[in-house]
Amino acid sequence: MAGGGAVDSTLEVTPTWATASIVSVIVLVSMAAQRGIHYTGLVRGRKSNPPVKAALENIKEELMLLGFISLLLAVSQTFTTEICVPRSLIQTMLPCKSSNFTVAPTKSYNRRLLVFRRDLASDTGNSTKCIDKGKMPILSGTDIHDLHMFIFILAVVHISYSLATVYLGGRKVVFGGGSCSTINLCFQIHAWEKWEADTQADGIITYFFSSVTLLQQFGWSVTKEDYYTLRHTFIINHSKNNSFDFHAFLKAAIAQDFKTVIGMSEYFWVYVIVFFLLNVHGWHTYFWISFVPILVLILLGAKLQYILGTLAVDILKAPGEPVQVRDKFFWFGTPRILLHLLHFSIFQNAFELALLFWMWATFGWHSCLIDNKTTAILHVSSGILILIQCSYTTLPLYALLSQVD
Numbered sequence: 001m002a003g004g005g006a007v008d009s010t011l012e013v014t015p016t017w018a019t020a021s022i023v024s025v026i027v028l029v030s031m032a033a034q035r036g037i038h039y040t041g042l043v044r045g046r047k048s049n050p051p052v053k054a055a056l057e058n059i060k061e062e063l064m065l066l067g068f069i070s071l072l073l074a075v076s077q078t079f080t081t082e083i084c085v086p087r088s089l090i091q092t093m094l095p096c097k098s099s100n101f102t103v104a105p106t107k108s109y110n111r112r113l114l115v116f117r118r119d120l121a122s123d124t125g126n127s128t129k130c131i132d133k134g135k136m137p138i139l140s141g142t143d144i145h146d147l148h149m150f151i152f153i154l155a156v157v158h159i160s161y162s163l164a165t166v167y168l169g170g171r172k173v174v175f176g177g178g179s180c181s182t183i184n185l186c187f188q189i190h191a192w193e194k195w196e197a198d199t200q201a202d203g204i205i206t207y208f209f210s211s212v213t214l215l216q217q218f219g220w221s222v223t224k225e226d227y228y229t230l231r232h233t234f235i236i237n238h239s240k241n242n243s244f245d246f247h248a249f250l251k252a253a254i255a256q257d258f259k260t261v262i263g264m265s266e267y268f269w270v271y272v273i274v275f276f277l278l279n280v281h282g283w284h285t286y287f288w289i290s291f292v293p294i295l296v297l298i299l300l301g302a303k304l305q306y307i308l309g310t311l312a313v314d315i316l317k318a319p320g321e322p323v324q325v326r327d328k329f330f331w332f333g334t335p336r337i338l339l340h341l342l343h344f345s346i347f348q349n350a351f352e353l354a355l356l357f358w359m360w361a362t363f364g365w366h367s368c369l370i371d372n373k374t375t376a377i378l379h380v381s382s383g384i385l386i387l388i389q390c391s392y393t394t395l396p397l398y399a400l401l402s403q404v405d
Helices: 016-046 050-075 079-080 124-131 141-173 190-204 214-218 226-236 246-261 266-278 291-317 336-363 372-405
Strands: 084-088 133-138
Touching: 050 079, 050 141, 079 141, 124 133, 141 246, 141 336, 141 372, 226 246, 246 336, 266 336, 291 336, 291 372, 336 372
Parallel strands: none
Antiparallel strands: 084 133
């Protein structure tokens, strides 16, 4: 029993039915999630969708890594809460103003943000050991629980966001047949296979070149004329005849690109750690990072549109001659640099959304961490728009241009 009447029970005095009930629910939910991923892989495998199959493999690896991180947090909780640091050090680089808190315990959401109000009853005496030394624990048991929640929410949001990107982008490149409605967001999802059929039927390569501007990337991602131009360039560069199925070739090649844009590399974890370090009150770190995925996508889209326009001009200057794309047009002669930047943009956007959902679920909508509600709403809106832009414009255009040479 601790101050305030909180009961610090252990499994030794917990009813067996309570333990069995909670464990059974956790196991059933985990097995359902695992079977769901496995079933998705089987279904997509029967439909011959290499991009989704490749993405699922990366998702399995990501889940394994996140599971290890969560397990290590749980195992090391006792040791972590026994690490004592001076009170003056604990009061530096705070995410919220120290004036927002009182020393007395409270049931408000903000109680969990600073050590001044940590619930000592939840730390099984470890915090008391530090206080007896005139110090404070570096993290409380509640803090570690909150980190568990963050890892779980990050996993759910990032995996969902990545799957949505791959699915929508895969539909643009892989699927054919049918037709879209008149809604502009369709962006000619099913057109590529039909265009390939048109080239087999008449063998005529059409060309139409329009001015390339920064805003062009926000319209139709790839026009019929663009597709014909890039297909024609590929056939010339690789000495193929006009009956070559360029669309089928893209279906196989795009799987490798999707494997790259799914998952979390070690550099992304460094980014997460740096964000938590710099998320200091008054620095507005969460606000400034919202511009990162938008700027990256604008730069990538403008670069790809520039490459497309330059390629078309070169074809006009030397019709029938091979046109070098990879070494000439991409930054540093490496197309995959653009893909890695796109991967970072997707992760960054998912991370922003996960961070917002975590702060909302853990500390409440009126927490000092969400001080600007308008910015929070813009984060969600921009996340959806960036998802559409990545899936329907940037990824398909990159897939075409990177395979021409």
